[in-house]
Amino acid sequence: MAAVLDATGLGKRYALRRWGLRNCSFAVPAGRVVALVGANGSGKSTLLRLAAGLTRPTEGVVRVDGVPTYRRDALSRVAYVGQTKPLYPGFTVAEMVRFGTVTNPAFDKRGTLERLRGLGIPLDRTVSRLSGGQRTQVAIALALGKRADVVLLDEPMADLDPLARPALLGELMATVEERACTVLLSSHVLTELTDVCDSLLLMNEGALQVSGLIDDLIAGHRLLVGPVEAYSDPGRVGAHAVVSARTTERQATVLVEWSDAPIDPRWVVHPVTLTDVVLGYLRSPDATIAARPRQVPA
Numbered sequence: 001m002a003a004v005l006d007a008t009g010l011g012k013r014y015a016l017r018r019w020g021l022r023n024c025s026f027a028v029p030a031g032r033v034v035a036l037v038g039a040n041g042s043g044k045s046t047l048l049r050l051a052a053g054l055t056r057p058t059e060g061v062v063r064v065d066g067v068p069t070y071r072r073d074a075l076s077r078v079a080y081v082g083q084t085k086p087l088y089p090g091f092t093v094a095e096m097v098r099f100g101t102v103t104n105p106a107f108d109k110r111g112t113l114e115r116l117r118g119l120g121i122p123l124d125r126t127v128s129r130l131s132g133g134q135r136t137q138v139a140i141a142l143a144l145g146k147r148a149d150v151v152l153l154d155e156p157m158a159d160l161d162p163l164a165r166p167a168l169l170g171e172l173m174a175t176v177e178e179r180a181c182t183v184l185l186s187s188h189v190l191t192e193l194t195d196v197c198d199s200l201l202l203m204n205e206g207a208l209q210v211s212g213l214i215d216d217l218i219a220g221h222r223l224l225v226g227p228v229e230a231y232s233d234p235g236r237v238g239a240h241a242v243v244s245a246r247t248t249e250r251q252a253t254v255l256v257e258w259s260d261a262p263i264d265p266r267w268v269v270h271p272v273t274l275t276d277v278v279l280g281y282l283r284s285p286d287a288t289i290a291a292r293p294r295q296v297p298a
């Protein structure tokens with residue numbers, strides 16, 4: 001399957017020695033919902049802004065359908081909602097929708113108005129008088145209305161209430177199914193991502209540390225719990241490569257890349273969640289996945 005969003009050697013330097021992102025390569029096919037996760041300052045927003053064409057790479061390239069995103073002809077293929085919402089405070093919600101229609105002939109006016117009415121957003125209220133969560137809802141509705149191939153959302157759930165969060169995720173899923181677009185969304189709430197995302201990009205200190213299909217990552221790792229004496233080699237437990245480990249005086253808990261090789265019976269083997277995998281790699285910035293290429297596979 002051809003990649004709709006791909007990056008090669010992508011990097012952004014903000015100051016002489018300060019790189020926000022470095023040497024980032026990945027390929028995402030159409031129809032994927034990608035979780036972009038990582039610690040504060042790890043480069044997620046930088047990657048999203050580069051993918052949206054809002055800033056130029058210092059090195060490398062990020063493309064939508066093969067077109068570098070800083071080019072004008074890529075702009076209509078990408079919709080982006082950043083942490084600061086791109087809305088005019090003096091416009092009413094209806095005027096914002098009209099603005100979308102005027103600036104983009106392909107804009108889905110009817111669908112956007114329907115969505116906003118369904119969310120109970122007053123169309124005649126000015127943006128400045130909306131709550132933070134309502135502003136987010138409007139910005140996301142406008143982004144989805146663009147009918148872009150790639151939708152980029154930077155922490156979209158951060159100021160939504162507990163009912164609005166799953167509703168937004170459901171809406172994203174429906175949009176992906178209907179239009180086969182690709183969604184890349186950053187979030188710190190891993191449990192919410194598990195239900196909707198099929199792929200993971202994990203950033204660590206400005207680098208892409210892990211990428212892959214979430215099902216593969218979960219199937220390819222295990223948590224081992226055993227006596228600390230069984231953990232003699234920090235790099236391996238038997239044939240299984242160690243990602244990260246925590247030890248107490250008596251017990252070791254180790255995240256490993258799992259193969260079907262036999263294991264010392266002193267270890268109890270547990271399946272992992274997405275949270276286990278993400279936390280394990282975040283604790284161990286030098287760990288990479290040996291067995292698979294660092295790509296979101298087709």
Ligand SMILES: Nc1ncnc2c1ncn2[C@@H]1O[C@H](COP(=O)(O)OP(=O)(O)OP(=O)(O)O)[C@@H](O)[C@H]1O
Pocket residue numbers: 014015018019020021038039040041042043044045046047
């Ligand atoms: N405009 C800027 N000028 C200088 N440095 C910047 C700028 N924007 C980001 N950085 C730096 O680049 C690095 C990556 O920042 P970025 O905002 O991409 O991280 P993030 O993963 O989105 O963080 P968070 O989860 O806190 O939103 C950080 O060290 C940050 O300080």
